[in-house]
Amino acid sequence: MQSTRQNKICRLIQQDMSDIFLREMKPVLGPSLISVTEVRITPDLSIARIYVSIMPIGGGSPDSIMALIRDNSADLRRRLGLREGKQLRIIPQLEFFIDDTLDYVENINRLLKS
Numbered sequence: 001m002q003s004t005r006q007n008k009i010c011r012l013i014q015q016d017m018s019d020i021f022l023r024e025m026k027p028v029l030g031p032s033l034i035s036v037t038e039v040r041i042t043p044d045l046s047i048a049r050i051y052v053s054i055m056p057i058g059g060g061s062p063d064s065i066m067a068l069i070r071d072n073s074a075d076l077r078r079r080l081g082l083r084e085g086k087q088l089r090i091i092p093q094l095e096f097f098i099d100d101t102l103d104y105v106e107n108i109n110r111l112l113k114s
Helices: 004-024 062-071 073-085 101-113
Strands: 033-039 047-056 093-098
Touching: 004 033, 004 047, 004 073, 033 062, 047 062, 062 073, 062 093, 073 093
Parallel strands: 047 093
Antiparallel strands: 033 047
């Protein structure tokens, strides 16, 4: 169970990372739709686990886009720090994961129908 402070920081990081992906990272990541579905942060606020959903538009695979995101995680942390430097004392390390909950739900629905 996360504390109120953790929930506030998770929502703040989720909003800012969504905006960073939408506005600032288009030239780096190419034409793709990236949405931040969930953020979880450790109790000591040092590591943020960010779950993203990737829809490649102009070709490419979600795995290659995810590799680009992980390669640019230091730059993403810097951009987050520029936005949240006044509200957070320490900007957490960012870990990115592909969110596969929609695939899981689709698989459960398929199993229930058969």
